[in-house]
Structure formats: structure tokens, C-alpha cells
Amino acid sequence: MPDPAVNHLLASLPSKDRLHMIAGCEEVEHVVSEVLFEPGDRLRHVHFPTTVLLSLATPIDGSNGIEVGLVGDEGMVGTPLALGIAITPLQALVQRSGASLRMGAAPFRHALGHRPALRQLLDRYLFVRMTQLAQAAGCTRYHLVEARLARWLLMTQDRAHSNAMHITHEFLALMLGVRRAGVTKAAISLQRRGLIRYSRGDIEILDRPGLEAAACACYRVDRAIYRRVLGSLDGTARRATHPASPLSTAGSGGRATRPLARSSAAGSRGGPSP
Numbered sequence: 001m002p003d004p005a006v007n008h009l010l011a012s013l014p015s016k017d018r019l020h021m022i023a024g025c026e027e028v029e030h031v032v033s034e035v036l037f038e039p040g041d042r043l044r045h046v047h048f049p050t051t052v053l054l055s056l057a058t059p060i061d062g063s064n065g066i067e068v069g070l071v072g073d074e075g076m077v078g079t080p081l082a083l084g085i086a087i088t089p090l091q092a093l094v095q096r097s098g099a100s101l102r103m104g105a106a107p108f109r110h111a112l113g114h115r116p117a118l119r120q121l122l123d124r125y126l127f128v129r130m131t132q133l134a135q136a137a138g139c140t141r142y143h144l145v146e147a148r149l150a151r152w153l154l155m156t157q158d159r160a161h162s163n164a165m166h167i168t169h170e171f172l173a174l175m176l177g178v179r180r181a182g183v184t185k186a187a188i189s190l191q192r193r194g195l196i197r198y199s200r201g202d203i204e205i206l207d208r209p210g211l212e213a214a215a216c217a218c219y220r221v222d223r224a225i226y227r228r229v230l231g232s233l234d235g236t237a238r239r240a241t242h243p244a245s246p247l248s249t250a251g252s253g254g255r256a257t258r259p260l261a262r263s264s265a266a267g268s269r270g271g272p273s274p
């Protein structure tokens with residue numbers, strides 16, 4: 001099982017870069033429904049999730065919008081800073097309570113400029129995020145709610161490392177960009193097929209292979225692109241595996257250590273209850 005204190009991106013770095021980054025981070029705890037940032041906010045930090053699960057959503061016509069990304073210990077948020085842009089177009093909402101490693105914008109930018117392995121790794125991560133955004137656009141337009149719900153549950157399980165999760169119809173409808181009635185119908189169907197158990201927001205995945213079969217192809221496409229560009233998500237091979245990647249031979253692949261600093265998520269704001 002993956003160490004819950006590890007973020008896959010940080011764990012992929014050569015040891016000297018990994019230790020530098022971890023030393024520059026503080027561990028912050030996040031609670032469900034907390035909003036890390038809103039569209040238009042100035043980014044003051046990047047976050048490398050370790051146990052927290054974050055939904056990235058884009059507003060549509062002034063509404064709450066729709067989820068365009070789900071980020072856990074495989075990724076990071078605050079990616080505009082990696083492109084030299086301090087303003088975010090997205091909302092980041094805590095979907096599952098947990099911790100992240102937080103680094104200030106200035107030391108992050110400094111590290112990017114002085115650590116080529118970090119620069120290369122995050123360039124590759126940005127590429128993965130771009131392809132996942134494109135996939136999400138097609139998924140929302142063409143795939144049925146039931147298949148999208150199955151995909152979303154699998155993505156959540158991958159990042160939460162748990163078969164059980166708590167999520168309400170209202171929050172699911174927001175994430176999937178559909179009416180609550182549509183989510184209810186899809187959840188009932190998955191339950192009747194014996195794939196999940198759903199009761200008052202408590203969801204348990206009963207049949208992982210069956211749920212994978214029920215999910216749209218986007219789930220496999222997203223995993224494949226991540227694995228191809230950044231390495232395995234199974235918790236054993238954390239280094240990029242592309243043969244041309246300078247990262248393919250970099251780093252020890254060892255475990256990150258927990259940072260010394262710990263603080264609350266100062267400056268966070270409460271969001272809508274799920």
C-alpha cells in the first residue's frame with residue numbers, strides 16, 4: 001500500500017531535490033468543503049496532496065460550474081505558478097479531508113528555476129493535466145451519467161486509497177454537472193448491478209472490476225497517459241518511465257519523510273456543504 005504521507009510527484013524527484021522541496025513545505029490539514037482558492041484568486045501557495053482529495057471546478061455562467069479535475073497524492077494544485085502565472089481560473093474544493101504539503105509561491109518559483117529535475121517533472125505533469133482536461137471535455141459532452149459516475153468513483157478510490165467514501169447526491173451532481181435526479185438514477189443502477197452500496201451519502205465500492213467495466217473509457221485513458229508520462233500509480237514505481245525522460249534514471253524512488261512544520265490551513269474559507 002502506498003505510504004499516505006507520500007506525494008507521488010515529490011517522491012519521483014531525485015533525493016536531493018525531494019528533500020529540498022519537503023524541507024520547504026509545511027504540512028497543512030484540510031477539512032471537507034474547504035475552498036483553497038476561487039477563480040481569479042492570487043495563488044500564494046502550491047499544494048502537494050498527501051491524503052487530501054481536491055476537486056478543481058470551473059465556473060459556468062456564474063454558477064458553481066463543473067468539476068474539471070480531481071487531484072490527490074498523484075498530483076499538485078497551484079499549477080499556474082509553474083507557468084509563471086499567479087492567478088488561478090479554477091476553484092479548488094476539498095472533497096475528502098486530509099493533508100497536503102504546502103509551499104509558498106516564491107520558494108516554489110525559485111526551486112523551479114534552480115532544479116532542472118523539478119522543472120522537467122512538472123512540465124510533464126502539466127502535459128498530463130492538459131490531456132486530462134481535454135478528456136474531461138469530451139467525457140462531459142458524450143458519455144452517459146452512469147458511466148461517468150463509475151469513472152468518478154474509481155478516480156476517487158484511486159486517490160483516497162479506500163473502498164468507502166462519503167459523498168452526497170448534491171455534491172456528486174455538482175461534480176458531474178448534472179441534476180440530482182440524474183445522479184440518483186445512475187447510483188441506483190450501479191447499486192442494482194451489485195457494483196456499489198449507497199446509503200445517505202456513504203458509498204462503498206463492492207466490485208472494482210465490475211465498476212471498471214461500467215466506467216467510460218476516459219478512466220483508462222487518463223490512467224494510461226499518467227503512467228506513460230509520469231510512471232506507475234501503484235505505489236511501487238514512482239519515477240517517470242518514458243525512455244527519453246531524464247527523470248527515468250533520476251531519483252531514488254524512496255519515500256518522502258514527513259515535514260517538520262505543521263500548521264492549520266490559514267486563510268482558507270468555508271465552502272458549501274456537500
Ligand SMILES: [Zn+2]
Nearest residue numbers: 139143216218
Ligand atoms: Zn468519459
